[in-house]
Amino acid sequence: xxxxxxxxxxxxxxxxxxxxxxxxxxxxxxxxxxxxxxxxxxxxxxxxxxxxxxxxxxxxxxxxxxxxxxxxxxxxxxxxxxxxxxxxxxxxxxxxxxxxxxxxxxxxxxxxxxxxxxxxxxxxxxxxxxxxxxxxxxxxxxxxxxxx
Amino acid sequence: xxxxxxxxxxxxxxxxxxxxxxxxxxxxxxxxxxxxxxxxxxxxxxxxxxxxxxxxxxxxxxxxxxxxxxxxxxxxxxxxxxxxxxxxxxxxxxxxxxxxxxxxxxxxxxxxxxxxxxxxxxxx
Numbered sequence: 001x002x003x004x005x006x007x008x009x010x011x012x013x014x015x016x017x018x019x020x021x022x023x024x025x026x027x028x029x030x031x032x033x034x035x036x037x038x039x040x041x042x043x044x045x046x047x048x049x050x051x052x053x054x055x056x057x058x059x060x061x062x063x064x065x066x067x068x069x070x071x072x073x074x075x076x077x078x079x080x081x082x083x084x085x086x087x088x089x090x091x092x093x094x095x096x097x098x099x100x101x102x103x104x105x106x107x108x109x110x111x112x113x114x115x116x117x118x119x120x121x122x123x124x125x126x127x128x129x130x131x132x133x134x135x136x137x138x139x140x141x142x143x144x145x146x147x148x
Numbered sequence: 149x150x151x152x153x154x155x156x157x158x159x160x161x162x163x164x165x166x167x168x169x170x171x172x173x174x175x176x177x178x179x180x181x182x183x184x185x186x187x188x189x190x191x192x193x194x195x196x197x198x199x200x201x202x203x204x205x206x207x208x209x210x211x212x213x214x215x216x217x218x219x220x221x222x223x224x225x226x227x228x229x230x231x232x233x234x235x236x237x238x239x240x241x242x243x244x245x246x247x248x249x250x251x252x253x254x255x256x257x258x259x260x261x262x263x264x265x266x267x268x269x270x271x272x
Binding site (some may be wrong): 070081085086094097102106110 | 163256
């Protein structure tokens with residue numbers, strides 16, 4: 001079952017992504033337990049986790065935040081497809097970085113992306129879900145970590 | 149005149165943002181981008197057509213992942229130089245990639261400086 005102290009690796013991964021890729025650190029709020037389905041922003045990148053742990057890691061963010069993030073990354077394509085690409089890449093990077101602590105048996109899928117739709121959290125015995133709030137510049141996003 | 153042959157670069161990543169980032173950030177005049185591929189199968193096809201000297205390789209990709217792709221590219225051209233550019237941060241994955249024939253490993257996220265240092269090391 002996912003323990004609070006295991007969230008540290010996801011907090012560090014999120015901090016690192018914004019500090020390095022966007023050259024501007026994000027402020028990470030206190031994680032809290034999620035009951036039910038999370039409220040999401042316009043774009044959500046989802047990584048399915050299998051192996052010794054099961055569940056999902058999701059990064060959900062509003063279009064306005066993603067637009068600024070793309071600008072900071074020197075991108076000049078702000079299309080719907082690029083927004084989808086970006087949320088998938090953020091979710092992939094944070095999940096992949098978590099293998100530093102969870103090891104290679106923490107198997108991550110390629111990203112899937114939702115634009116506006118509500119995600120489904122898989123129902124598995126022992127699964128716990130946490131929301132990690134992310135504040136960057138004037139924008140808010142969330143990392144959802146649901147793992148056995 | 150004896151013009152120096154450029155070093156041909158292929159970028160393999162399922163993220164277009166990442167492909168453009170690597171293309172934009174690398175600062176080597178001698179590198180000529182021959183193309184980008186979004187998965188291992190596309191990479192092998194492009195590799196056979198363009199014969200690159202240097203490859204940047206993502207690992208988590210659809211259809212064929214980077215580890216499998218590295219083995220196949222090295223079988224086609226043992227002297228190819230491959231830099232893995234991946235979010236997968238565990239040591240075992242880095243070791244496996246190197247054992248399959250990769251020559252360097254750069255974790256995402258990365259700075260422009262880290263990318264250029266890794267490419268410089270690769271081409272040394």
